[in-house]
Amino acid sequence: MSITVFFSSVSSNTLMKxxxxxxxxxxxxxxxxxxxxDISQNPADKxxxxxxxxxPTALPPQICNGDIYCGDFTAFDNAIEMEQLEAFLKI
Structure with missing residues (x-):
């Protein structure tokens, strides 16, 4: 499996960027x-x-490993702080 990061290249939200x-x-x-x-390029990706x-209202960034959902930025950031990135990413 591979890590997929869903993001948007079109956003006026500076925190998201x-x-x-x-x-x-x-x-x-x-x-x-x-x-x-990039979900802004293809509605099917969103x-x-x-x-x-x-x-149904999830916003980027969102992270998956193959078909398995890992989490959003908050969960990613928490995994970094807890030194559990590999477990979060399921690798």
Whole structure:
């Protein structure tokens, strides 16, 4: 399985952009391979993100490992603080 990060390249929300960039930065620094899926480019990707999150109003960033939902930015950030990133990502 591979890590998928659902994000949006089109957003005026600076906190969302900051959170997305933090996820990418941490995954890059730890050399964890991932696929970035821009939900603003394809409505089907947004639907898939929300389906996996089991939340019809979920906003990016959202993280999955294959078909398994890992969590949102808050859960990611908590995993970093608790030094449990690998467990969070299910790798």
């Amino acid at each position: 900051k959170n997305q960039n933090r996820i990418f930065s941490i995954l890059d620094s730890k050399k964890i391979p991932y696929k970035a899926v 639907d898939l993100m929300r389906q996996r999150a089991m939340d």
